[in-house]
Amino acid sequence: MLSRTLLLVVICCVQQALGWSPTTHLPSLRLRHKINLHANPSTVEENQQSQLSSAYDRNLPAALVGEAVRSALRSDRGICFDFTTDRYASEQSESQLLSVVQVKGEGTESFINAKFSGSIPNYKVIGGGESSASALVRKGHAFETAYLSAKGRIIDRLLVLSFSGNKEEGNEDESLLITSPGNSGSTLYNQLSPLVFPMDKVTLNNFASTAEAxxxxxxxxxxxxxxxxRNEQHSFRTNILDLLQMKSDEFEFPPNGECHHYRVGGTVDAYITEHTFLSPEICRGYTIVFQEPASSSGSLVAEQVWQRLTAEDNDLGPVGVGSLEYDTLRVEGGWAGYGHEMSGDGPKKMSKLEAAMKEKLAKRKSRKESDNKQSESNSLPQEEKGGTGSTEEVYYPKANPLELHLQDLVDTEKGCYQGQEGVASLLKNKRGFPRQLYQVVFYDAENEFDDDFGGAFSLINTVNDEALRSFQQMQKEADPLANDTRQPRAGDKLYALGSSEKIQVGTITSVAEPNGTGERTTVALAMVRRPGPILKAIKDMGLDPPRWWEADAQDDEGSSDPRNIAKETDDSGIMMPPPLDALVNLEVVLEGTYTVGRLRSIPSRRMKSSKKNTDVASLLDYEERGEIVDARDDGPALFKYQFTDAEIETKSMIDEEPQPPSLTYNDNGIEEEEEEEDDDDEIITDEQIAQAEKEAAEAEAAAADAKRKAEKMQQLKARAEAAMAARRKKKKQQ
Structure with missing residues (x-):
């Protein structure tokens, strides 16, 4: 571990000295030791992401951490999350944890179909048995569904693991409802419990990991x-399979849409399904749900698995990441998050009478107490208060699943379910959805952020600490220059650039860690209004429409990334169609600032749907993006190479250019052309001869048939002419 830490420091110093960009591949390090790279402390404190827990030292540049995580994803080691116990949380940090609720009983299928937008598939998955303790117990369905409010607004996105019961063996139908990361505790259980009636014939069990369960x-x-x-399956077999007390021939990975239930040691249940709680465009993998008696003696199997995965001496194990790294991957992949894009109907609004009574009580309290700084939001739950203000300052998207591009979570052909009317009204809207989820990318090259020096991306030279501290002291003492650019925050309003904040485009809902993707960008998610009125207002004001075929942005040297250019025409000369979302590449500005960003479709809508290999994440598919990883045996992959347009064009010309015949030398030393192989010498089999004769016979028969038809047409034409002549002659005689 010490050698890896030193390697990381050496890479940082070399990059700073030579001016290299840290977007090169970095080793997948488990950074447990603090490395003082003198990142700007204000950068960490001012960012909203500082509240989330991180597996890395917060003094490390975010771009370095982001590239290390993505390098691990590209390798056969991968990354791992623990969504029920935050392994990296401190007293001040927040976590992205989830909870599990069990629905069990004869009416499980009816209960789930009536309460959620999705439906349990009506076909049974057969497999498994109780033959041995380590064998597959049973197979079930794994699918996602939306939990909606009465108005059709999405509250949460649930992963459902459903198994059919067997009356002969005394088993009942069972389903596990797994919430999204961030929806932990007993929230879902408390919301569903009042909706269970005796006629439903189901029982709910709360499997939350908190003490209240x-x-x-x-x-x-x-x-x-x-x-x-494929890489994830290799990592799974290497690190977990033996802890499940199974051999390779006894284990099979569940295909997409299925869940396999295994029994470990006779007492532990392991549910395995292909799911990552992230967009398939960012990663692929498997989720394991362990259920074991809490009072069992010895270490839990889940604890053993996690310790094996993240052990310091396990060079083949995945890299453990925290809530901050997960949230950055979520936003980069365009994945809607609980409490961000999915907020239901928002906080409950008070009636006018309640508001008047509350105001009266507040005035009476202010007369009795000297401290009158308490606002009217004190009586609201903590999660409904703004971080620094009232509920009016908190933005609740109140989004329908269709507005978040979650059509796959809605079964439009089934009967009544909670929120059906809201979804149906949106589907019938002839003008389309009133809003849609977009990505917003803020490029450092287009914005002068206050924390550029020593900020989230910069790699500060660690060699001359004294000179660095002297420069930082001079920077503090100098008069700061006015700078109206800042990092975006959730709740910021977006306006069309150049409209003097007269054309409101949308509102930001989530923001990833600045430069946390490994690039000099800050990626955010935003709910954007219907494109028609926005484009009309842009045209009326004489502004430039969004040019979706241009480059996204330029770097400091003025060169753009060729991967981000959507050309008007491809090599075939056919004009490429416009993107699915009409506002792609529209330049926007944060309200009250000069911070400029660009709209972009979420990855699931802009990535190619015709990928040959659907088991590879599109955003990290370096083979398709033209990147080559130097995977040497004596060390990790540290560098990547990006083909330029000139190199690609040169290679194409070389491949297409006809090559001259090869030259050899005769006994006299004179060059002579090498004789080409004669195609006539090729051996022809009897089957090929028979096939050729058959084709010739068919062609001859077709020609004869065509000739016969032509002769018949000539005869009919002659008869028709003769009949017309006889009719004219008869008419003249009359």
């Missing part, structure tokens, strides 16, 4: 992810 079953959810499913 009364279940005697300990539940853990661990996810492993790579950029390709």
């Amino acid at each position: 009364e279940s005697m079953v300990k539940t853990n959810v661990i996810t492993l992810a790579c950029s390709s499913l």
Whole structure:
């Protein structure tokens, strides 16, 4: 571990000295030791992402961490999450944890179909048995569904693991409802409990990992992810399979849409499904749900698995990441998050009478107490308060799943379910959806952020600490220049650039860590209004429409990334169609600032749907993007190479240019052309001869048939002419 840490420091110093960009591949390091790279402390404190837990030292540049995580994803090691126990949380940090609720009983299928937008598939998955303790117990369905409010607004996105019961063996139908990361505790259980009636014939069990859960079953959810499913299967077999007490021939990976239930040691249940709680464009992998008795003696199997995965001496194990790294991957992949894009109907609004009574009580309280700084939002729950203000300052998207491009979560052919009317009204809207989810990219090259020096991306030279501290002291003492650019935050309004904040485009809902993707950008998600009125207002004001075929942005040297250019025509000369979203590449500005960004479709809508290998994440598919990884045996992959347009064009010309015949030398030393092989010498089999004769006979028969038809047409034409002549002659005689 010490050697890897030193390697990281050496890379940083070399990059700073030679001016290299840290977007080169970095080793997948488990950074547990603090490395003082003198990143700007204000950068960490001012960012909203500083509240989330991180597996890395917060003093490390975000771009370095982001590239290390993505390098691990591209390798056959991958990354891993523990969504029920935050392994990297401190007292001040927040976590992205989830909870599990069990629905069990004869009416499980009816209950789930009536409460959620999706439906349990009506075909049964057959497989498994109780023949041995380590064998596959049963197979079930794995699908996602949306939990909607009465108005059709999405509250949460649920992963459902459903298994059919067997009356002969005394088993009942069972489903596990797994919430999105961020929706932990007993929230879902408390919302569903009042909706259960005796006629439903189901019971609910709360498997939350918090102390408030009364279940005697300990539940853990661990996810492993790579950029390709093949690499993830290799990492799974290497690190987990033996802990599940299974051999390779006894284990099979569940295909997409299925869940396999295994029994470990006779007492532990392991549910495995292909799912990562992230966009398939960012990673592929598997999630394991462990259920084991909380009172069992010895170490839990889930704890053993996690310790094996993240052990310091396990060079083949995945890299553990925290909530901050997960949230950055979520935003980069365009994945809607609980409490961000999915907020239901928002906080409950008070009636006018309640508001008047509250105001009266507040005035009476202010007369009795000297401290009158308490606002009217004190009586609201903590999660409904703004971080620094009232509920009016907090933006609740109140989005329909269709506005978040989650059509796959909605079964439009089934009967009544909660929120159906809201979804149906949106589907019938002839003008389209009132809003849609977009990505917003803020390029450092287009914005002069205050924290550029020593900020999230910069790599500060660690060699001359004294000179660095002297420069920082001079910077503090100098008069700061006015700078109206800042990093975006959730709730910021977006306006069309050049409209003097008269054309409101949308509102930001989530922001990733600045430069956390490994690039000099800040990626955000935003709810954007219907494009028609925006484009009309842009035209009326004489502004430039969004040019979706141009480059996204330029770097400091003025050169653009060729991967981000959508050309008007491709090599075939056929004009490429416009993007699915009409506002792609529209330049926007944050309200009250000069911070400029560009709209972009979320990855699931802009990536190619006709990929040959659907088991590889599109965003990290370096083979398709033209990147070559130097995977040497004596060390990790540190560098990547990006083909330029000139190199690609040169290679294409070389491949297409006809090559001259090869030259050899005769006994006299005179060059002579090498004789080409004669195609006539090729051996022809009897089957090929028979096939050729058959084709010749068919062609001859077709020609004869065509000749016969032509002769018949001539005869009919002659008869018709004769009949017309006889009719004219008869008419003259009359």
